[in-house]
Amino acid sequence: MAAAAAAVGMLFPSFGQTQELQRDKVAGEAAPALVVELRLHSGMRQRLLYISPPKPLAAIVMLPGGGGNIGIESNGDVRHGDNFVVRSRELWVQRGYAVVIPDTTAHANLRRDRSTPEYGRIVVELADFARSQAGVPVFLLGTSQGSIAAVNGAAHAPGGDVSGLVLTESVSRMGKSGETVFSAEPENVRVPVLIVANRSDRCNVAAPGDAPRIAAAMSHSPEVQVRFVSGGISRSRRACGSLSPHGYYGIETRVVDLIARWISEHR
Structure with missing residues (x-):
């Protein structure tokens, strides 16, 4: 815990919130956030947002x-805040969860990198940071391409580091990124898993019908649940855009509540 604390370079108080949920508005004021420059074992610095209620129930690496x-x-402002896990961050905090949301290092594009062992180790370091700050069980939650990183982190995490894995609208079919959740060693995941799929999602690389196939790939997980939802509003020009059923746009509260109940049962 002390080592993790020593690796934190700078912390800034922030009250930034880039986008208001248009249908499921968050009640009350935004929770104070910290911008953290986390020094990784590689020597690089990882910028992240850390937001927590006073006494978190668990921590979620988003x-x-x-x-x-x-x-x-x-x-603490976020230039690109449309993504589901970014724009819903206050919903999680209001339900009692601390959240860690990483940026990329040096504005890099993570496509083709999320399934690598190197990035798996970065996700494990993010989980270590979350545990050092909150002292509570840590869960990994990925959405779309981020599900690849979440599977990779869970597959490489030492026993006890991660309490569960949540995958939402996961990339299961090969596209321009050159990787899917099946590229990230799902067979090495040994924690409970929740897979959420929106039947209204029309993203060509994240077919909701693939959710059972993703579940079957988690062959060493003690428990895998698949939950289907439906609905959402299309504001993005692309079916894989964040402001669409692929990003749970318009049904954020319903999806957050579903996942929060599962986490509460597994923390």
């Missing part, structure tokens, strides 16, 4: 999709 570059500013 892994965004797309290229992964969400543009966390030093004051």
